[in-house]
Each structure stands twice: as C-alpha cells, then as structure tokens.
Amino acid sequence: MAAPVPKTNELFKDLASLSAKDDFLLRRVENEAAKLMRVDASGGHAVLGAVAAIRGNLDRSVRHHELSVKLEDDVALWLNYCTSLAILDAAGKRLEVARRALAWHEDVDELLDVAVGAALESASFGDGQRFCDLWASRHGRHHAAAQAVGKLVRATDSGLFSSDGVRGVLEVAREVSRAAGVQRTEQGRILEPPDSPDAFLWTFQVAAPPAIAAQLNENLADELATRVDLLEDPGLRLVVMYEGAAAY
C-alpha cells in the first residue's frame, strides 16, 4: 500500500512554528513535500520555497516559488510566495511579486495589503499610495496605512528627504537585524512626533527581548553614524527604532 500523501496546508501548518535551527524537522517537511510533488507539484514547490525561506536561502526560495506559480495560478500560492519573501525580508522582491500577482488577481484584498506593506518597506511610497487608493475605491474607506503613506509621499515630494535615502536607512536596518539573526515581526509603525512635524519615527517590532532590541538600536546607530550620505538624507528626519517583546 502506498504511503499517504500529505496535504499542502498541513505542511504549512507544520512550518509555522519552525526556525532555521529546527534542521531535523525542516528536513522532514522537505521529505513530505517531495511526496506531495507526485499529486500537487505546485503545492510541493510552495512548501519547498517556504522551507528555503526559513533557512534564509533567497535564491532557492524564489526558484521553488516561481515554479509553483508557473504550474498553477492560485492566489494562495502567490500569498505563500509573498510570505516567504517577508520571512527573507526581501521587500523589493516582495513588491515585484505582489504586483505580478495583482495583475492576475486584482480583486484580492490580501494581495493588496501585501503590496502596500512591501511598497512601504521598499520606500516606494508612490506605489504605496496607488495601492491605498485602489483599496479605498473598493472599500469606501481608507486603508490602515494610507495616512502614513500619504505623509511619506508628501515628505519626499517636498524634498524633506528622498526615497533613496529612506531605502538606504531601511537597508542598513535590515542588515543590522540580519547580522544579529533577529527577525522582524511586522512591517513597522510610522509616527510623526507631534513636536516635530518634519520628522518621522519608524518602529519595527522584533522577535527578541527588549535588551536585544536595544542592542540592535545601538548597532543601527553605530552604522548610520558612519554613513555620510544617510546622515545628510534622511538624517534625523526619519529615524528607525527597534522594539522588543518580553515574551521572547
């Protein structure tokens, strides 16, 4: 009798709590995904793409996810692809994939949410505004990120700082958290302190205790303090901060 074939959803459920340290369990999921290939190749590739993302292998993850969406144009597969890119903190690539997915599934809100987040994180604020406008035209109310996106568009349009400058700071922040092996848990929160109408504070939550978040804040400050270009633009007009959580 042939061994039972696992379901894609079950494998994704198994992956939800795993990290790169869980090598044995990740290998087991990979073996199960290989079995899945016989009956659901697109699902199998999506699972393997997710495993590669957890292992931090961008090229391998992209390769599997590209095969997955090529074999079957299913919204869930596109969302899996975007989730892997979020794990990999590859905001620019995630924006590109979200755009491609929306070309086929323009009425899917989850994809639009992903596109807004990816546009913000890759400092493509004009794109972010277009996605927010699309969301608003569909729902008759503003997207949750619309206000922040609008402020950032106005800030870049008025020359307060450039998108390239913000992208540079976000990239340094990414490198700092990657180097420490700390994963960010959300796309971040953007605040304009009331006493500083020409400044923004962008807070990212990390899956680590506050003491580690503080270490990241210092590492980030050390890196930025030596970057003449980023001291000039955006300088103190856009400051990134990490926030930890006691639960970790």
Next chain:
Amino acid sequence: MAVTCDELLVGAQHMLAQAVDEVTWRRATSLAYYAAFHRCIALADQELPGGVSPRIGHRALVKALMAAPEPWLRSIAFMLEQCRGRRVEADYLLNVDFTENAAASVLATSQRVFAKADRRGS
C-alpha cells in the same frame, strides 16, 4: 544637584518593574528618556568644544551631538532621538496604544546610552 541622571534611570527601572498599566508604562518611558537626555547634556558639555548650556532643548542637544566629528557621539545622538520619539508618543499621543514592550525597549536603549557615554564610545 538634588538628583542625578543615574537616579532617574534607576527610578525608571523601578517604575517599569512595578508597572501594571499603560499609565505607568508611559511614565516609565518618559523618565527613562529624561535620564538619557540629562546624561547626554553632561556628555555634550564634556565632549563638545565650548560645551552646551544646561538649559539646551531636546532637539538642539541631538543636533549638537550629531554635528560632532566623532562617530560614537553621533551614534548616541541617534539613540537619544530614538528614545525621544517614543517619549513624545508616550506623553502626547494618548489615543495610540502604548505597550509595556515599548517602555522596556526605551528603557533598555536608554541604558545603552548611559553605557556608551560612560565608556566614551570605546
């Protein structure tokens, strides 16, 4: 001096350790920031040519440290600005949720400002 910046920092630690609600998380955040702010005034007065006034404003202090040629002083300016942003949120944006994690992160960052200032960036 009736109270030192170190005592403010210890006060913030105690406050956060005993905090059970958002009001206290906000107050501990504010106190942790002010501890770092006063530590940085002393640091700037000591390290910057001509020193700084003890009455220097918050943003002026950050800008003065940012203008220093030494990267470690600019790094401290960034950290102080990070804490300042959250302090302003804690003090003024009452309609935005403020969490214990936010307070703990500001306190831990403030402690790093002290440590970095004490070792003069080394």
